[in-house]
Amino acid sequence: MTARDLGNLDYNHIMAQVLDGDQEAYAVLLDSLYIMLKNRYLKRFNQPALAEDLVQEVLLTFHQAIHTFNPERDFLPWFNAVAKYKMIHYLKKQNKYNSVDIDAPLIEPQLSSPSEEHNILTRYDVDEAIKVLPEKQQELIKLVSYEGHSHQEAADKLGISVSNAKTMFHRALKKLKGEHDI
Amino acid sequence: MTSKQQDFISSLSKTLTPKKYHTPFSLHYMGLFFSTLILILILNLGLSTRPDLSSLLREGHYLSDIFFLVVLVFSGAFSALYGSIPKPVNILHRLYLVPLLLWVGWNGYHVVTYIQSHAGQDFVIPQAGFCTLKLLLVSILPLSLLVWLVRKGLSPHPKLGAFAAVLSAASLGALAVHLGCPSNDFGHVFLFHFIPILLLAVASSWFARYLINKH
Numbered sequence: 001m002t003a004r005d006l007g008n009l010d011y012n013h014i015m016a017q018v019l020d021g022d023q024e025a026y027a028v029l030l031d032s033l034y035i036m037l038k039n040r041y042l043k044r045f046n047q048p049a050l051a052e053d054l055v056q057e058v059l060l061t062f063h064q065a066i067h068t069f070n071p072e073r074d075f076l077p078w079f080n081a082v083a084k085y086k087m088i089h090y091l092k093k094q095n096k097y098n099s100v101d102i103d104a105p106l107i108e109p110q111l112s113s114p115s116e117e118h119n120i121l122t123r124y125d126v127d128e129a130i131k132v133l134p135e136k137q138q139e140l141i142k143l144v145s146y147e148g149h150s151h152q153e154a155a156d157k158l159g160i161s162v163s164n165a166k167t168m169f170h171r172a173l174k175k176l177k178g179e180h181d182i
Numbered sequence: 183m184t185s186k187q188q189d190f191i192s193s194l195s196k197t198l199t200p201k202k203y204h205t206p207f208s209l210h211y212m213g214l215f216f217s218t219l220i221l222i223l224i225l226n227l228g229l230s231t232r233p234d235l236s237s238l239l240r241e242g243h244y245l246s247d248i249f250f251l252v253v254l255v256f257s258g259a260f261s262a263l264y265g266s267i268p269k270p271v272n273i274l275h276r277l278y279l280v281p282l283l284l285w286v287g288w289n290g291y292h293v294v295t296y297i298q299s300h301a302g303q304d305f306v307i308p309q310a311g312f313c314t315l316k317l318l319l320v321s322i323l324p325l326s327l328l329v330w331l332v333r334k335g336l337s338p339h340p341k342l343g344a345f346a347a348v349l350s351a352a353s354l355g356a357l358a359v360h361l362g363c364p365s366n367d368f369g370h371v372f373l374f375h376f377i378p379i380l381l382l383a384v385a386s387s388w389f390a391r392y393l394i395n396k397h
Contacts, residue, residue: 019203021199021201022198023195023196023198026195027191059190059191061336063194063197065268065336067201067203077270078269081271082268
């Protein structure tokens with residue numbers, strides 16, 4: 001699916017097909033929602049692992065709650081309500097509610113070209129990206145960005161001082177930025 | 183999109199089946215809800231009513247108690263059901279304040295009046311009887327129905343949803359108790375008919391995860 005396709009999607013029309021059990025239409029809708037949510041959460045949290053988890057959680061909830069969509073109403077406001085509920089619920093569960101600004105305005109994806117969409121999705125494919133880093137920095141990135149540990153906790157696990165962990169983390173990010181032109 | 187993400191999407195899309203729009207306010211569900219209310223009240227009237235009920239129903243204070251409980255039943259049920267469908271409304275949670283404020287306002291007014299009218303007298307702890315137990319037993323059926331309906335949706339505020347559902351069901355229990363309990367003492371009515379409504383509702387919000395939230 002290209003960005004142009006995404007912009008032209010008639011969500012209400014697709015949802016009508018989805019409610020009739022059309023699996024192909026559903027796959028197209030999920031593709032579109034996946035990209036939209038991934039972009040939204042990356043822009044908001046700047047934590048790829050968290051964004052990925054959130055997208056999957058929201059889509060699972062959406063899957064279970066499709067029957068609560070009123071076909072006479074607009075799809076996106078309803079979907080955004082489901083997504084917001086699930087995001088807050090998930091962040092509370094992960095104790096990340098206070099560390100992110102959930103009231104920040106929603107930024108809808110503005111994908112100008114298919115290549116931009118591709119870049120956003122692959123750029124943050126951290127598993128691949130952090131292979132350029134030394135092993136200890138990889139560990140640190142995973143602990144802080146994947147598992148949500150604080151610098152103190154990550155430092156304790158790696159057996160280094162907090163200030164060292166912070167420096168190492170920023171160096172790693174700087175190197176990643178340089179390597180991947182982020 | 184990675185193959186892992188594609189797999190996730192295809193695993194969801196393959197399990198899609200035709201869906202019918204669910205609204206808890208459909209005629210079908212409302213019929214079920216009102217039938218339950220009527221059934222409980224008829225059963226209760228058949229089993230235990232106070233002998234002076236017909237004369238009490240002509241008295242303002244007794245009628246206002248009944249009216250208060252009926253309003254609590256409906257406002258609680260409405261809040262729980264309306265809130266069980268996601269809506270793009272940021273103030274949805276304020277809906278749940280209606281039954282709570284109603285309870286607080288009503289009982290606050292009557293407690294103050296009661297204290298003023300009993301000023302200078304020794305406080306006697308009212309007899310409990312089986313009122314609270316009966317309230318609990320009567321509440322089970324309407325609560326099960328409400329929870330079943332709320333769980334069919336997706337409640338964005340599960341704790342408030344559980345609170346409202348239990349408040350509604352417990353108010354129906356209190357209504358049934360009120361029609362049968364021979365006591366005219368507000369102290370007894372407050373402690374064993376009205377207080378349990380709020381206590382049960384507040385306690386239920388701690389168990390909302392198990393009661394309401396399945397998503």
